[in-house]
Amino acid sequence: MTDSSTPTAHAATGAHHGGLNPWPGLWALVIGFFMILVDTTIVSVANPAIKAALDPDTNNLDNVVWVTSAYLLAYAVPLLITGRLGDRFGPKNIYLIGLSVFTLASLGCGLSTSLGALIAMRAVQGLGASLMTPQTMAVITRTFPPDRRGAAMGLWGATAGVATLVGPLAGGLLVDALGWEWIFFVNLPVGVIGFVLAWMLVPALPTHPHRFDILGVFLSALALFLIVFGLQEGEKHDWGAIWGPVSVWGLIVAGVVVLGVFVWAQSRAEGEPLVPLELFRDRNFSVSNLAIATVGFTVTSMSLPLMFFIQLAAGLTPTQAALLMAPMAVLSGALATPAGRLLDRVDPRFLLVPGLLLTSLALFWYSMLMRPDTPVWMFLLPSALMGIGNAGMWGPLATTATRNLGPRQAGAGAGVYNTTRTIGSVIGSAAIAAFMQGRLEANLPGAEQSSGGFGEGTLPSFVVDGFSAAMAQAVLLPACVLLVGVVAVLFLRRPRAAR
Known part of the structure; x- marks a missing residue:
């Protein structure tokens, strides 16, 4: 490993590190990033099945939500330091260690026979994801010049879009055909392929000395x-x-x-x-962090009430429930790369304001539709609107946050940004669990004390209306939180020209 604290070494981390094309390495990293995102969305579809298998005897939804929250908490807490580990020991090395931990923990998740064991393994999975995520952004920041980062972050955003389709759809098919355990077993071949490609294609970047x-x-x-x-x-x-x-x-x-x-x-x-506060002197970094926290909150919290409604109140299978998300994922994936290229030429607000606003409006629309008598096909419409919104959200925010950061700040900046997003997700997961339970108690008084439990297939007809109303009201929480993000991005400045 070389010390890159000198100006010449810093210059080497720029656009054409070692004269190499940065794209193959980025594609290799995207495989692991894709797996992390799929694993977040795949579990939302499987939650009713996991509850039925491992926690069937209660009407309390808080227990199963820990499957998501334990993962997110173990993911968020180390992010501040894992970005620095990448700077210190090389993004490639830390990424490969994280991918190994994540893949082995996936095996442990699939083999779990109790809810407690599954939650513990999900926490280990979160630790692996925490080691991987900042390295992806740091490699983009250090190998692409500022005026070409939009296209690279566009691929990053498109990955999020495709993962939102593949996750629920693969989750639905696997849960229906093989059982919930297979949503974790499927990570094993993907993890092995991702490891080999990253080992071969990701450049070994110069390192920076850090104290922790x-x-x-x-x-x-x-x-x-x-x-x-x-x-x-x-x-x-x-x-x-x-x-x-x-x-x-x-x-x-x-x-x-x-x-x-x-x-x-x-x-x-x-x-x-751990958090260099001077990063926040850059207004775009500060505003992007606030906005990505609202995005993390919204994306994590919206799927829980939606999937419980679609599967338990509307009576759809996990696969059918996932197919209702298809328009969102297809449009988000298709539009993310063009949006990234456009971002290199325009003020980021032109993409971010409509992107966040359309996503929030789609959630209000979902809430209005979440009644037992709504035709199923109508849920495809807000899904499509959300897909268009998503394309103007993920890549543009990440690019705007990191564009003004120097090479030495790349790891710390990526760590702080990903931490903020994941903190938003953790708080969203915890808040939606509390809000859903509160709405259930309000709409179905005494539900928590009654015999039987939610998660045992379609609900009995006499509780469907109350359950549907509770889930519809719960979706309003992420819709309103995202409006805070809309207001925040109005304060962005057009980024400085490439240096």
Whole structure:
């Protein structure tokens, strides 16, 4: 490994590192990134089946949501440091380690025989994903010049779009044909192929020496855990005491306080803080982080009430439920690359404002349609609208966030950006669980105490109306949160010209 703290080494991390074409390496990394995204969406379709298999006896939806939240929490907490690990030891090396952990944990998930074991394995999977994700963005930032990054991030965005189709569709087919375990087993061949291609095609980039802020890692992990655990367990404990004098709100407030201490410690840290606060002096980086948090919240939280409604209230199979998402994925995947190319020439707001707004409007539309008597084909319409919105959302936000960062900041910037997105996802997952449970109690009083449980096939007719109303109301939460992102991106500036 070479030390690239010199100006000449920095220059080598630019557009044509080592004279090589950067695209083959990016395509190899995209395979692993695709697998991470598929694994997030594939589980949303399988949640009713997982609940029926491993937690059939309760009407509490909080338990099964931990399958998503444990993954996201273990994904989010290390992201701040995994970006730096890529800078220090090389993005390629850290990516390959992460891919190995993720693939082996997928095997453990599929072999789990209890909900607790599955949740634990999902946490290990999240750790692997955390090692991989920042390396993808850092490689783009370090191997593509600023004026060509839009097209590269367009591929990154198109990957997210295609994953939103392949994830639910593959999940539906696998759950229907082979059982929920196969949504995890399918990662094994993909992981092996991705490892071989990344090992062969991803360039070994110069490294930067870093010191690691262990106190920062501890404080950020503790703050996130307290906030998420409090949010997710709140409804189950009626927002009161959890253990003796420890209350739900006490945990959440403690988490916010620890988060404040973390930010204060970062501002005082000598040497290299975990979050270099000077990154936030770039207005586009700050605004993009706020916007991507709302996107993470929305994308994670919208699928839970939607999939529970479509499968349990409307009575569709997992495969049929996934097919209703097809217009979103096809349009998002098809439009992401042209949107990326366009971004290299126009103000990012021209893509981001309509993109975020259309996605939010699609969720309001879904909420209006979520009634038992709605013809199934009508759910294809908001799905298509959301696909158009998605194309103007993922790639443009990532490009705008990272465009002004220098090579030495690439790992830290990618780590902070991905952390913010994943924190949004974690809080979205926890908040939607609490909100869904609250709406169920309001629309079906006493549901939690009744015998039997949700997740055992189509619901009995006398609870369908109340259940549908609860899920429709729950979808309004991500729709409103995304409007915050719309307001945020209005404050972006047109990025500086390529240096």
